[in-house]
Structure formats: structure tokens, C-alpha cells
Amino acid sequence: MDREQILAKLRERIVLFAASHLSRDAAEDLAQEVLLLLHEKYAHLERVEDLLPLSLQIVRFKIMSQRRKSVRRGEYTQVSITDIQLPDLDDNPAEYVERKQMLEQLAKAMSGLGERCRELMRLKLEGKAFPEIQKIMGVAAINTIYTWDHRCRKNLLEAMGGSWEPPKR
Amino acid sequence: MSPEDIKKLLGGYATGTLTAEERQALFAAALEDQELFDALAREQSLRDLLRDPAARAELLSALDTPASRTGGFWQWLRRPAVAGLAMAGVAAIAVVAVWQGTRVAPMKLAEPVIVADLKRPEPVPALSSAPPTAPARQPEASTRTKAGDAPAAAMTDKKTTLAIAPPPAPAAIQALNERRDATDVAAPAMAPPPPHPAPAAVPALTARKAEAESTAAAQSAGAMSVAVPENLPLDARALFYLNQLAPGANAFVEPSGGGGAAPPPARPAAPRKDAAPQTAKAVSGFAAPMSATAPRLGVRVSILRGQSEVDLTTVLDPGETVRLKLTPNADGFLYVVEGSRIVASGAVGRLKPFETPELRFEGSGQKQLYVLLSRRPRTVAPLSLGSLASGDLVQTSPDQERATYVVSGARGAGAQQVVVPVTLTYR
Numbered sequence: 001m002d003r004e005q006i007l008a009k010l011r012e013r014i015v016l017f018a019a020s021h022l023s024r025d026a027a028e029d030l031a032q033e034v035l036l037l038l039h040e041k042y043a044h045l046e047r048v049e050d051l052l053p054l055s056l057q058i059v060r061f062k063i064m065s066q067r068r069k070s071v072r073r074g075e076y077t078q079v080s081i082t083d084i085q086l087p088d089l090d091d092n093p094a095e096y097v098e099r100k101q102m103l104e105q106l107a108k109a110m111s112g113l114g115e116r117c118r119e120l121m122r123l124k125l126e127g128k129a130f131p132e133i134q135k136i137m138g139v140a141a142i143n144t145i146y147t148w149d150h151r152c153r154k155n156l157l158e159a160m161g162g163s164w165e166p167p168k169r
Numbered sequence: 170m171s172p173e174d175i176k177k178l179l180g181g182y183a184t185g186t187l188t189a190e191e192r193q194a195l196f197a198a199a200l201e202d203q204e205l206f207d208a209l210a211r212e213q214s215l216r217d218l219l220r221d222p223a224a225r226a227e228l229l230s231a232l233d234t235p236a237s238r239t240g241g242f243w244q245w246l247r248r249p250a251v252a253g254l255a256m257a258g259v260a261a262i263a264v265v266a267v268w269q270g271t272r273v274a275p276m277k278l279a280e281p282v283i284v285a286d287l288k289r290p291e292p293v294p295a296l297s298s299a300p301p302t303a304p305a306r307q308p309e310a311s312t313r314t315k316a317g318d319a320p321a322a323a324m325t326d327k328k329t330t331l332a333i334a335p336p337p338a339p340a341a342i343q344a345l346n347e348r349r350d351a352t353d354v355a356a357p358a359m360a361p362p363p364p365h366p367a368p369a370a371v372p373a374l375t376a377r378k379a380e381a382e383s384t385a386a387a388q389s390a391g392a393m394s395v396a397v398p399e400n401l402p403l404d405a406r407a408l409f410y411l412n413q414l415a416p417g418a419n420a421f422v423e424p425s426g427g428g429g430a431a432p433p434p435a436r437p438a439a440p441r442k443d444a445a446p447q448t449a450k451a452v453s454g455f456a457a458p459m460s461a462t463a464p465r466l467g468v469r470v471s472i473l474r475g476q477s478e479v480d481l482t483t484v485l486d487p488g489e490t491v492r493l494k495l496t497p498n499a500d501g502f503l504y505v506v507e508g509s510r511i512v513a514s515g516a517v518g519r520l521k522p523f524e525t526p527e528l529r530f531e532g533s534g535q536k537q538l539y540v541l542l543s544r545r546p547r548t549v550a551p552l553s554l555g556s557l558a559s560g561d562l563v564q565t566s567p568d569q570e571r572a573t574y575v576v577s578g579a580r581g582a583g584a585q586q587v588v589v590p591v592t593l594t595y596r
Contacts, residue, residue, distance in 0.1 A: 017206060017207050056210050060214060121232060122232045122233075124181070124184040130181060149177065150177040150179075150180060164214045
């Protein structure tokens, strides 16, 4: 799959995802902004393993930016495309607070996990890949590790209240 | 990888620990699957957080602290198996609680303990030669306390004391009234009698006196204060149980006074001038029936057909297997003999049922067995047991019971053994 095909697929996915958070037109504009950014600033990236995570990160920043702006201006409907700014990847105070809250909740939720999940999470945070975790934990099949991780992630998400991010005010 | 397995790679996306193959498979699938793409997008915030080494370090330190007991407990409690077991336990407890609440607890009445109650007669104001004074009554009161309360104190406090006393007989009241009149006439030199009590109180006082005298007489005879009519014909059942009421009925050795279970020796009644004739009369009235009902060995016999109890007169089916249920009225040893063999034997307790092994006889007609109840163990010659069977036996089959009582006759009173013939009838 070449770059153009990947970007076309990405646009389709971004529009559908953003439409669940924003209006349809805003979602279309948001996807266009992301592709524009990928085209202008990240033209050297061609693989899906690079383009997709980057596009997801841009989408998240833009959605957060739009929410803040809507709250600040009292706008709960459409956002003019002229107001959508390019993402600033540096931390701002609001994001810092959100990150801090998220980190505290995550730490609390992780400490309440079972022993196996805690061990699994520890190995993942230490940068171990699933095959390495499989060897460390002495499990015969890699699928067992996948299943354990899936359940642990589900438990962690439930402990976080169903979302990684703190509830928006 | 199947789509389901690819979704399990989501956990590695946020931590950035997917291998190149896993990343490629996950992202390629996400381009085709909107749901997976959305899931990846929702993981992005966590991924952004975990890309910060400081945040990772903080989470690792949180993981290194031991899990709180409460959190671990709740995690354990949220497991389906544990929750199911807990629900089953609660349901079981609820069922038991409801069952216990609706069940009617059987009333268990305390068995009354029959004891003798010694009552000293109180002085009748009409019979005394001088008005009763407080100092004169004091010694009597203390004597009554010692004599009357001592046996009761020997009993355990937990048991109920039930005093059985005969009602005052009209004849005794009449005799007392006559004697009081005679006493009044025979003592002219005495001080003038005190004024009679109120008319309504006289019958009560005389009745109490008669009661006291009859009680003292019974005590002097060493027997219970049970009123047994002199000429009452007693059947085997009455004799069987009457032995249990007489002290020492179960003892074949004279009490030495050291045993706790031995009955206390009868305390002689204090002689009283004015009560002597009545005491003698009462003693003679009680001694006769009590000696006639001296300890007699007896056995309650019944047939057990399975779990049901039937009388000895029951006609059994040919080849039917039955057991004998034998209840002696004294401690001892039981031997059940059939022909030349002893079919059952063993030590028995008073009023404790003894059941023989299953008995099976071939053919029809009557089968003769002999039951020997002996106070002491003895060597039994089965063939000679029939000759020991005395014809002096009292036998009763009460209508209200499916059993036959066989007790020694009058000549066998006080004997150390009794032989009871038992006849089984087969159709």
C-alpha cells in the first residue's frame, strides 16, 4: 500500500472518528487539516506504522484545541476552519493539568490491579515487547500473553472510569 | 492473526512495546476497521502520557508499592466465580434461616423428679395446753428446717422437686376432730384453752395435721408418700413400674451410706404423744401394700417387625424374621434362650430397651423362648432354663401398649432373678 492509498484510508477513518466528537463539517475540516499537515511537515513518512500514529496524535491535539476554544468562546456548535490552529506539540498549562490528573488516576488504578496484571504492566512500562514478556513470565503461547494483557487493560480502563482521559468539565 | 487477536495488540500500542510485525498488523487492520481505528485513537492519550519517561517512572513506582489489601480484596471479590459462590452462600443461609424460623421447636419438658417430702405437723392451736409463744415455736421451726430441708438439699438444685402428698381423707379429719374433743375433756387441770380460731380456719388446720401425720408415717416406713389403697389389685404393668418408685428397688446391695446414688436411710419419725395411735395406724396401712409390692423383677416384652412394635400375641408369617424388644425394670443381665442355644445376652439397664438379634424360625406353630433377667451375671444352662420358669408370674398386656408386662408374683418378690417364657406364634 503506497502513501497516497494510506492517506486516503486515513482521511476516511479520521472523518468518521472525529464525527463522533464534532460536527460532520468540523470532522471533514479536521481530517483535511491533518492531511495537510502530514503532507507539508511529514512528507518523508511513507509507512503506515509511521503515518497512522502521527495522524492519531494530530487528531487528538486538534480535537482538544477545538474543545478548549469552544468552551472559551461559548461555542458548542461548528468551529470555523480559520480558528483551527496547527498543533503545538509543546505542553501548555491546561494540558499539563490534564496529564497530571490522568497520571494520578492511572497510578491509583494500576496499584489496584491483580498481581499478574501488575507484573505485566511493569514489564510493558519497562519497554518489554510481548515476546520478551512471554519468556520472562514463562508462558508457552504468545496468545496467552495477548489475552492476559487484553484483560488487564480492560480492568485498568474500568478502574479509570471507562476512559483514559479525565472527564471533561 | 485473526481480527480478535489483533485487537489484543491495543495494549501494546500505548506503551510502545509492539514489535514491527505487530505494529504493521495492527495499523493495517486499523486502516480497514473503523472500530479498531477508533480504539487506537482513544489509546492516543495514554500513549502520549506514557511517552514521557517521568510518567513511566511514576507509574512504575506505583506498581512497586504493594497492592492495598482492600483493593486486592475487591478485585478478588469481583471475579465471577467468587461472586457466584458468595451468592450461593447467601442463598443457603437464607434458606436455613427461613427453615429454622418456620420450624416448630419440640417442647421438651423437664422430667419431674419425685422425692419424698417430710413435713412436720404444725401444732394445732386448739390442741395445745397453752397459747403458743414465739420462743416455744422457735426450736420446732429449726428442727423442721434441718429435717425437712436436708434431703432436698442433697438433691441437685437443677432438678424440680415435686412433692406428692395424699389429699386429707375425710375420715382422718373426722378422727382428728374426735381426738381433739377427747383431749380437751381429759385435761381439766390445764390452763384454759385459747380461743378457737375462726370457724373457717378449723377444717384447714385439721387437714394440714392429717396430711402431716400421714406423711410422717410414710416416711417412717421408708417409702414414698404415694397413696396406695390397701386392697387395690395391681396388674403386671403397675408392679413393673411401681418398683421404680420404691427406694432401693434397683439396689440388690444394702446401701452403706457412702454411695451417692444410694437412697438415704429412712429417718425414724419423731414420737409424739398425741399422734402415736394415728401414726401406727398409718404405718400399718402403708406397710402392707408396700411390702406386697416389694421389688419384683419384671420384663416388658414386645416383638419388633422391622421398625414397628407388636404384641406377643401377634401371629407371625412363616419364616418371618423378627426381634424381641425387652425392657427390664432393674439393672442386671438378660439372657434369651431358645432350645439349647442362647440367642442373645448382655448387661441391661433399668428401663433401657434391649433388642435381640434377628430371630428366624422355620415352620409354623409356636416357638418357645425363655428370657432370664438376673441381677448378677450367671452361667446359664439353656436346657434347664425352662424348669426355672416359675408359674408365679403376673402378666398383663395393656390395651394402650403393644407389649406384654411380665413380673414376678408375690412369692418372687425380692428375688434376684426371674425367668419369663416368651412364645412366638407362626402361622
